Amino acid sequence: MDFTLKIWRQENQKAKGRFETYKIKDISPDCSFLEMLDILNESLVNKLSHPVCFDNDCREGICGMCGLYINGRPHGPDDAVTTCQLHMRKFTDGETITIEPWRAKPFPVIRDLVVDRTALDKMIQEGGYISVTSGGVPDGNAIPIPKHKADQAMDSASCIGCGACIAACKNASAMLFVGAKVTQLALLPQGKPEAAIRVQKMVAKMDELGFGNCTNTYACEAECPKEIKRSNISRMNLEFILAKIVSEETI
Amino acid sequence: MSTLDSKIPEGQLSEKWTRYKSSQKLVNPANKRKLDIIVVGTGLAGSSAAASLGALGFNVKIFCISDSPRRAHSIAAQGGINAAKNYQNDGDSIERLFNDTIKGGDYRAREANVYRLAEVANSIIDQGVAQGIPFARDYAGLLDNRSFGGSQVSRTFYAKGQTGQQLLLGAYSALSKEIKAGTVKMYERREMMDLVVIDGQARGIITRNLQTGELERWSSHAVVMATGGYGNVYFLSTNAMECNGSAAVQCYHKGAMFANPCFVQIHPTCIPVKGDYQSKLTLMSESLRNDGRIWVPKNIEDAKAIREGKLNPTDLKEEDRDYYLERRYPAFGNLVPRDIASRAAKERCDAGYGVGAGFAVYLDFKTAIERLGRDKIQERYGNLFQMYEKIVDVDPYENPMMIYPAVHYTMGGLWVDYELQTTIPGLFATGEANFSDHGANRLGASALMQGLADGYFILPYTMQNFLADKIHQPRVSIETKEFDEAEKSVRAKLESIMAIKGEKTVDTLQRELGHIMWEYVGMGRNAEKLTKAIPMLADLRKEFWSNVRVTGDMNSMNPELAKALRLADHIELAEIMAKDALQREESCGGHYREEYVTDEGEARRDDKNFMFVGVWEYKGEEQEPIMHKEELNYEFINVQQRNYK
Numbered sequence: 038m039d040f041t042l043k044i045w046r047q048e049n050q051k052a053k054g055r056f057e058t059y060k061i062k063d064i065s066p067d068c069s070f071l072e073m074l075d076i077l078n079e080s081l082v083n084k085l086s087h088p089v090c091f092d093n094d095c096r097e098g099i100c101g102m103c104g105l106y107i108n109g110r111p112h113g114p115d116d117a118v119t120t121c122q123l124h125m126r127k128f129t130d131g132e133t134i135t136i137e138p139w140r141a142k143p144f145p146v147i148r149d150l151v152v153d154r155t156a157l158d159k160m161i162q163e164g165g166y167i168s169v170t171s172g173g174v175p176d177g178n179a180i181p182i183p184k185h186k187a188d189q190a191m192d193s194a195s196c197i198g199c200g201a202c203i204a205a206c207k208n209a210s211a212m213l214f215v216g217a218k219v220t221q222l223a224l225l226p227q228g229k230p231e232a233a234i235r236v237q238k239m240v241a242k243m244d245e246l247g248f249g250n251c252t253n254t255y256a257c258e259a260e261c262p263k264e265i266k267r268s269n270i271s272r273m274n275l276e277f278i279l280a281k282i283v284s285e286e287t288i
Numbered sequence: 289m290s291t292l293d294s295k296i297p298e299g300q301l302s303e304k305w306t307r308y309k310s311s312q313k314l315v316n317p318a319n320k321r322k323l324d325i326i327v328v329g330t331g332l333a334g335s336s337a338a339a340s341l342g343a344l345g346f347n348v349k350i351f352c353i354s355d356s357p358r359r360a361h362s363i364a365a366q367g368g369i370n371a372a373k374n375y376q377n378d379g380d381s382i383e384r385l386f387n388d389t390i391k392g393g394d395y396r397a398r399e400a401n402v403y404r405l406a407e408v409a410n411s412i413i414d415q416g417v418a419q420g421i422p423f424a425r426d427y428a429g430l431l432d433n434r435s436f437g438g439s440q441v442s443r444t445f446y447a448k449g450q451t452g453q454q455l456l457l458g459a460y461s462a463l464s465k466e467i468k469a470g471t472v473k474m475y476e477r478r479e480m481m482d483l484v485v486i487d488g489q490a491r492g493i494i495t496r497n498l499q500t501g502e503l504e505r506w507s508s509h510a511v512v513m514a515t516g517g518y519g520n521v522y523f524l525s526t527n528a529m530e531c532n533g534s535a536a537v538q539c540y541h542k543g544a545m546f547a548n549p550c551f552v553q554i555h556p557t558c559i560p561v562k563g564d565y566q567s568k569l570t571l572m573s574e575s576l577r578n579d580g581r582i583w584v585p586k587n588i589e590d591a592k593a594i595r596e597g598k599l600n601p602t603d604l605k606e607e608d609r610d611y612y613l614e615r616r617y618p619a620f621g622n623l624v625p626r627d628i629a630s631r632a633a634k635e636r637c638d639a640g641y642g643v644g645a646g647f648a649v650y651l652d653f654k655t656a657i658e659r660l661g662r663d664k665i666q667e668r669y670g671n672l673f674q675m676y677e678k679i680v681d682v683d684p685y686e687n688p689m690m691i692y693p694a695v696h697y698t699m700g701g702l703w704v705d706y707e708l709q710t711t712i713p714g715l716f717a718t719g720e721a722n723f724s725d726h727g728a729n730r731l732g733a734s735a736l737m738q739g740l741a742d743g744y745f746i747l748p749y750t751m752q753n754f755l756a757d758k759i760h761q762p763r764v765s766i767e768t769k770e771f772d773e774a775e776k777s778v779r780a781k782l783e784s785i786m787a788i789k790g791e792k793t794v795d796t797l798q799r800e801l802g803h804i805m806w807e808y809v810g811m812g813r814n815a816e817k818l819t820k821a822i823p824m825l826a827d828l829r830k831e832f833w834s835n836v837r838v839t840g841d842m843n844s845m846n847p848e849l850a851k852a853l854r855l856a857d858h859i860e861l862a863e864i865m866a867k868d869a870l871q872r873e874e875s876c877g878g879h880y881r882e883e884y885v886t887d888e889g890e891a892r893r894d895d896k897n898f899m900f901v902g903v904w905e906y907k908g909e910e911q912e913p914i915m916h917k918e919e920l921n922y923e924f925i926n927v928q929q930r931n932y933k
Contacts, residue, residue: 083837097571099363100363100528158464171339176414184427
């Protein structure tokens with residue numbers, strides 16, 4: 038298959054970016070999207086130019102490191118996949134493919150298609166955990182957890198932190214990301230003691246870092262490679278309201 | 289040998305760790321604040337160690353190669369984590385987990401370390417539950433288990449097919465809590481470039497900021513290597529793109545000895561290679577072997593017809609299928625250890641029974657779907673089936689999966705003693721980066737167990753024993769001559785790579801390295817192939833240093849340069865892997881020498897001559913490394929021929 042690629046190039050955070058056009062030929066339909074970029078990069082090195090920088094690591098859809106905005110969609114034209122799991126068979130021969138970095142104010146561009154997503158870690162550091170230290174915890178079976186609750190918590194916990202939800206949202210809202218963590222821990226008895234403080238702190242941090250509010254368009258849910266449900270946002274809102282009204286602990 | 293004192297405590301096996309903990313030295317809280325620890329790597333081993341040490345009150349700095357600890361490749365572990373809880377009442381115990389692990393490793397692991405691992409494994413499950421890890425539960429709300437290769441009990445805890453993800457996120461959450469508390473400082477997009485040794489003690493590291501290209505100096509009282517394995521020496525492996533053995537090689541150059549480099553695990557169930565453009569291989573979890581049955585056609589003509597697309601595997605009658613693992617190993621069936629399952633697949637394909645492009649066998653869920661229903665299979669393995677379908681474009685609920693062995697894990701690594709300390713005082717190694725617990729073959733669901741055991745429950749004790757003697761040692765300046773020299777040599781290395789401006793891209797050379805390793809130091813090794821490989825690797829090293837092409841510059845983000853640096857170290861590692869494989873004239877675990885097999889084609893160990901750890905010492909550039917031996921003495925275990933029939 039042959040393609041024309043329009044790729045965002047930007048030397049560093051301060052430099053002015055631009056689209057560059059590349060032609061690429063004889064790509065197998067079974068080639069993954071990132072392998073197609075590897076082929077492009079190898080040809081750029083052969084031409085003595087600088088390859089396109091893009092983040093990637095596990096290449097099996099679980100580390101959340103890759104994330105490209107392809108033809109106007111985070112992770113491109115397939116459902117429930119990360120960019121690394123996208124294959125060229127999803128495109129048509131001769132197509133022009135536009136590749137951009139995640140676009141969101143809290144995710145500044147580092148170089149080309151690489152963005153800084155440390156804001157995600159900063160929100161987790163505000164309380165996206167249960168404050169236990171190593172050792173001195175009860176037996177794993179001491180607290181039975183209803184199967185459906187454990188399963189629901191697992192669905193929320195399967196977030197890979199790629200940021201597609203934020204890139205998809207016109208407000209760059211991080212509510213699906215934060216909501217998933219808040220929900221996972223709120224569903225489990227172990228997470229209850231800190232639930233009220235957790236949701237308040239994480240929401241405050243989310244606002245402080247410049248993530249917008251929910252637009253209710255559910256683009257986040259539609260583009261999430263792990264199919265995390267928007268009900269996680271509702272749950273977070275509920276937890277937040279309860280924390281503000283009922284809880285004695287406020288921040 | 290005095291340099292290789294494994295420091296195993298006296299006493300009965302079951303008492304050693306308790307005895308160690310009750311007599312080790314401790315550091316009081318006020319002094320902990322004066323002691324600095326560097327942790328390199330943020331996977332299970334690194335994150336759990338940094339979080340635990342930070343919570344104790346030490347000053348910890350942790351270095352992450354990517355943008356967040358959650359990217360580490362521990363995240364991709366699918367099937368589960370072992371622990372001898374015996375919740376299933378099926379006869380499990382610490383002794384049995386210990387026995388299975390030693391036997392699975394083909395009697396090439398250190399007894400005392402493995403026993404301790406089995407002993408602390410239960411605490412990992414408790415810790416994970418307390419952290420909010422949503423492990424799978426049964427309808428009573430209690431923890432569920434599944435079976436893994438090499439054991440006859442169900443002791444594997446899991447979270448769908450994403451157990452590694454959930455455990456890593458657990459360790460990441462513990463780490464995040466410490467970062468917030470200020471006990472751990474996190475440095476992302478940093479790659480270790482060198483170890484700084486002062487007066488014989490590991491006192492710091494040089495890193496390169498992958499975002500800016502800047503070289504940075506960091507000092508400490510001790511350094512922990514939690515940098516994972518070196519499977520990417522083979523180019524195609526199930527490892528992530530960033531996984532590399534470079535940091536371990538830097539330590540090896542500075543005097544840390546490297547143990548059993550030839551012990552590499554080839555995982556039997558990976559998606560087969562499809563083209564030259566392939567950048568990595570994807571694992572299909574071993575847990576699939578709980579319900580999936582492995583087969584190839586019984587008749588060679590049928591295999592040929594399938595390869596030519598004239599026959600559909602689903603049309604092949606039951607009696608025309610050869611479930612070769614069930615046939616050869618009736619006691620363990622599809623759940624034999626990985627090395628055995630991999631070799632059996634290779635044997636069938638080499639004999640002409642392979643499907644796909646000839647290098648694939650079937651993993652079939654038809655019987656399981658009939659027995660349990662599609663929903664149950666989806667609940668157990670849904671994400672794996674989805675992953676398979678996205679890559680191969682075939683629905684595994686309707687058609688059997690195609691799988692083939694691929695490089696997955698390295699049992700070898702930096703030599704460590706019982707305290708997980710390398711031959712350089714103050715330098716510790718944990719998780720896949722060390723060598724100690726898996727012998728010649730790791731059992732499934734034991735990597736997560738080892739990484740977390742080391743980080744949560746072992747290092748926090750053994751490092752204190754070391755640091756207790758350092759409370760009067762002042763913080764060291766990063767302006768000493770040792771730091772100057774280390775940075776200078778790193779800079780010189782970077783400049784020389786940039787100056788080569790040769791003809792071959794890093795990827796081309798990396799593929800060449802992978803080809804040599806897979807063909808000559810791969811699943812079936814022999815003296816002839818290994819003797820050929822050694823000069824080929826030396827030539828490749830020369831070619832790298834004269835003909836690699838790296839574009840761009842060294843003072844900005846440049847992934848090509850980062851890859852080139854790793855490749856240079858991987859070629860060197862490959863050389864000691866080949867040398868180690870050549871000296872080990874026996875077959876054991878993942879190391880299969882075609883000259884040393886039984887009449888039935890099984891691996892033949894030579895306990896009389898090779899019951900030792902091969903420990904390699906660096907002697908300088910263009911110098912032959914020296915191999916030392918750590919003899920393995922099995923005091924408590926009855927050494928047998930492995931039998932899974």
